[in-house]
Amino acid sequence: MLTPTPFHPRTAPLCRSHAWRRWAGCVVASAYELSHEREYHAVRGAAALFDVSPLYKYRVHGRDAARFLDHVVTHDAGRLAAGRVLYTPWCDARGKVIDDGTVARLDEATFRLTSAEPNLRWLQDNAAGFEVAIEDVSAATAALALQGPNARAILQRLGDRDFEGLRYFGLTAARLGGVPVTISRTGYTGDLGYELWLAADDALPLWDALIEAGTPYGITPAGILALDVARIEAGLMLLDVDYVSAGRALIENQTSSPYELDLGWAVKLDKPAFVGRRALAAEAVRGPQWRFAGIQVEWDSFERLFAAAGLAPRVPLAAWRTSVPLYAGGEQVGYATSGVWSPLLKQYIALAHLQSRWAAVGTALEMEVTVEHRRQRAAARVVKKPFFDPERKRA
Amino acid sequence: MANAYDAIVIGGGHNGLVAAAYLARAGRRVVVLERRERVGGAAASEEVFPGFTFSVFSYVVSLLRPEIIRDLELPRHGLHVLPLESTLTPLPNGDYLAQWNDHDQNRRELARHSLRDAEAYDEFGRLMHLMSRAVKPFLGMAPPDPGSLAPRELAALGRLGRQLRGLGREQFHALHRLATMSAADYLDEWFETEALKATKSASGIIGTLAGPRSPGTAYVLLHHYMGELDGVFRAWGFAKGGNGSVSAAIAGAARAAGVEIRTQAQVANVIVGNGRATGVALASGEELRAPRVVSNADPRRTFLELVGERHLPADFVQAIRAFRFRGASAKVNLALDALPDFACLPGAGPHLRGAISISPSVDYLERAYDQAKYGEFSRRPYMDIVLPSMIDPGMAPPGKHVMSIFAQYAPYHLNGGWTDARREAFGDAVIDTLAEYAPNLKSILLHRQVVTPADIERVVGISEGNIFHGELSLQQMFFLRPVPAWAKYRTPIAGLWQCGSGTHPGGGVMGAPGRLAALEILKESR
Structure with a gap:
């Protein structure tokens, strides 16, 4: 049996498509409506409401909580102020990424870490010698992501106070429609948005309050298909889709360092010691062999391949999550792991691993495209990530 | 007198049938002689009670080698392996521990007992996967003799050495620990849920007179993991029709390749002349001649009963006597x-x-x-x-x-x-x-x-009723199985070969000894 999320009594009757999928052992909607299209446009045009409860969540508490997190993640968790959140990967001793997620400092001695995969055992094993308690609060904590340009206005309607001052990657405790929540200005869409963290028992009242307050603003429950389009536009990677956890990899080649995932900015080598630091310091000097980059397929080339088969171009309206070869000069130089037609940008975009020398912005590549059962290559080039980065995200 | 056969296989157990099928597919004229009225040995389905079919002895397909399934086209001959979906461990306190095939379902169940174990489970599975990969080449080869300086042996040892070195430090250490520790000690390092440790350690004691705390049982644990490696073959599961249908499929493949199978044909002894096996004498008095005799019987029965000590070197006889069965x-x-x-x-x-x-x-x-x-x-x-x-x-x-x-x-x-x-x-x-x-x-x-083991011995003919034709303990594995220097299916009697589970890589309904023996025989007679 899969686990229903705390919002399931509300999401189940809404899911007219009957399209459900697994996420971390839970069942969540792929799309509520028959197509995810309107749900996607709510992210960019109004406000989308995602049930993100399946995320793994760990409460890290104790005198050494800051020191401990500093020790396990690559980013500066120790210097994180209360009421702030940061995004970070964490690595094994070889400097290969195990998982990535957010660290929120709830108060001086309490943090919340989110992750894509279970990490309790790894965290506890690395906590030896620290005065810190790590608790898996995944099931006890429900989570919603309210994402889109109207997200703030909806919270304002419902909140007991003003959220104008809540900056990007800021965090605050509040009441929404009377329900105690922690609100972080974070998300997985690259848009103006918030994530709401609450006790699982309060899930339904909050959902109802949000829908009621949000309806005039176009609030739209949205599923994973819409989220997948938005996160690719935002250039955000997904564990098990875009990279393999070092804890799961069966061969060395399957692992990636933070530098190879374009997360070098979140590696703070000036920290005294953290797991993987020695290997990462060496790699920082050497330079990574691989890069994680944005790819844009050239429309004219793409269209020509279809035209040659007597067809109009057919773009992927739902994101794909397969490995697609990328070529330069006839040689395979990398592979894309996620791709989609961006309905907003009107571009075919993808996230890709590239050998470093082919990863510079502007590099001309070719991407494999299957046209009428035949594998072809369309011209593509490396572009800057994120593909879509509206000012309102930070403003 | 011209021989009617190129090879006589004594015993129609699954390994004897596999050996016969491989030999016949290489163009040899082969006869299989089975004492019972049916083939299959300990892989037999019988209607013991009207309307009810029992896999009387062995009951799951565990380690049947994918190459055998492929080479002998066993699915075409009726093999249909159905998946076993879970393991349930009921507990005295009224609770239970279940292990499920589905990852999410399994994690949820384990997390009910221990969140740490739910995570350790995946890491343990990954390590076992890597270890199985490391050991798998050993299953697919006739074991080289480390005491020999022959170029072929040295080359094979060299390949194994490179294979082990290629594992890297972490995996090599893990393999060494698996080879030496007890299943209970090894699992103690991974898990905290008692029932999980116990249920997993049970694969370390199956068929062996040893407890989960006996050293060496961790290896048997790994031995049982290997069936899961070739996931697409679903070589781990339940054979439709019971385990007799595994034998029937192999027998079908053997017959299709031209093998003659004679049941109710009990071999009284191997005919030995001038240190060479030249045929067998049946209990009926009939004699069959062939330049090669291949015994599917276990080592003790083969050498001490069918051949006779007087034809064998004393130290070899000693070693066969010391080979431990102790069915449990x-x-x-x-x-x-x-x-x-x-x-x-x-x-x-x-x-x-x-x-x-x-x-x-x-x-x-x-x-x-x-x-x-x-x-x-x-x-x-x-x-x-x-x-x-x-x-x-x-x-x-x-x-x-x-x-x-x-x-x-x-215990026997x-x-x-x-x-x-x-x-x-x-x-x-x-x-x-x-x-x-x-x-x-x-x-x-x-x-x-x-x-009981005494019944297995009486009905199927395996000494002391050991389901593996001899304990799967490390001192009787690989180049030591059944006897040092005689681990390559050959025997001190020219023309006499072994192909049962008492030879490398051992028991379980695996078929590997039968196949490897046939390949060695074909190498020699080429």
Whole structure:
């Protein structure tokens, strides 16, 4: 049996498509409506409401909580102020990424870490010698992501106070429609948005309050298909889709360092010691062999391949999550792991691993495209990530 | 006199049939001689009670080699392996521990007992996968002789050395620890849930007179993991029709390749002249001649009974005498009027389509062993149970069921020896223990068949009823199986070969010894 999320009594009757999928052992909607299209446009045009409860969540508490997190993640968790959140990967001793997620400092001695995969055992094993308690609060904590340009206005309607001052990657405790929540200005869409963290028992009242307050603003429950389009536009990677956890990899080649995932900015080598630091310091000097980059397929080339088969171009309206070869000069130089037609940008975009020398912005590549059962290559080039980065995200 | 055959295979167990099929496919004229009225040896399905088919002895397809499935086209000859979906461990406190095939379902269940174990499970599985990959090449080769300086042996050893070195430090250390530790100690380092440790450690003691705390049992644990490596072959599961259908499929492939199979043809002895096997004499007095005789019988039976000590070097005879069997496992097969109702999970459900393991704690298993160590059977045995009729409804009349119980320990060397009364007393111990977890068991019991190691020896002919034709302990594995310097299916008698589970890589319904023996024979006679 899969686990229903705390919002399931509300999401189940809404899911007219009957399209459900697994996420971390839970069942969540792929799309509520028959197509995810309107749900996607709510992210960019109004406000989308995602049930993100399946995320793994760990409460890290104790005198050494800051020191401990500093020790396990690559980013500066120790210097994180209360009421702030940061995004970070964490690595094994070889400097290969195990998982990535957010660290929120709830108060001086309490943090919340989110992750894509279970990490309790790894965290506890690395906590030896620290005065810190790590608790898996995944099931006890429900989570919603309210994402889109109207997200703030909806919270304002419902909140007991003003959220104008809540900056990007800021965090605050509040009441929404009377329900105690922690609100972080974070998300997985690259848009103006918030994530709401609450006790699982309060899930339904909050959902109802949000829908009621949000309806005039176009609030739209949205599923994973819409989220997948938005996160690719935002250039955000997904564990098990875009990279393999070092804890799961069966061969060395399957692992990636933070530098190879374009997360070098979140590696703070000036920290005294953290797991993987020695290997990462060496790699920082050497330079990574691989890069994680944005790819844009050239429309004219793409269209020509279809035209040659007597067809109009057919773009992927739902994101794909397969490995697609990328070529330069006839040689395979990398592979894309996620791709989609961006309905907003009107571009075919993808996230890709590239050998470093082919990863510079502007590099001309070719991407494999299957046209009428035949594998072809369309011209593509490396572009800057994120593909879509509206000012309102930070403003 | 011209020989009618190129090779005579003594014994129609699955390995004998595999060897015969490979030889015949290479153009050899082969006859298989089986003492019983049916082939299959310990892989047999029999209608013991009207309408109810039992896999009397071996009961799951565990390690059947994918290359054999492929080469002999066993699915075309009727092999259909059905998946076993889960393992349920009922607990004395009314709770249970289940292990499911589905990752999410499994994690959720394990997390109910320990969140740490739920995570460790994946890491453990990953390491076992890597270790199985490391060991797998050994299964597919005739073991090289480390005492030999022959170029071929040195080259093979070199390949293995490179393979081991290629593992890297972390994996090599893990392999060394697996090869030396007890299953219980090894699992202690991974898990904290008692029932999980116990149930996993049980794969380290199956078929062996050893407890989960006996050194060396961690390796047997790995041995059982190997069947899961070639996932697409689904080589781990339940054969439709019972394990007799594995034998039937192999026999079908053998016949299709031209093998002649004679049942009720008991071999009295191997005919040896001038240090060379030239044929066999049947109990009927008939003699068959062939330049090669291949024995599927276990090493003790082959050399001490069928060949005779006088034809063999003294040190070899000593080594064969020292080869340990000590059968420890029994089967209890039940015909049931209805489904058993487990107190921990009442009613029918998916948990009845998998294995049910009576292994609540490591102490429980070790205590069961303690009794066997001193020549008694376990009053509260370890059990591995399946309900074949839940997986293949054809095994029993509609609505009725068969239950296969593998039970340990029932030591071959029982104080006072096995009698009908002792056999039934052990059967009672099994039923009484199981009824504590499935209270309706006695009321649905239609028929009971108890098979002790003494019965296995009597019926199938395996010495001391050891299901692996000799313990799978490290001192009798690989280039030491069955005897150092004679691990490549050859024997001190020219023309006499071995192909049973008493040779590398050992037992389980694997077929590998039969295949490797045939390949060695073909190499020699090319």
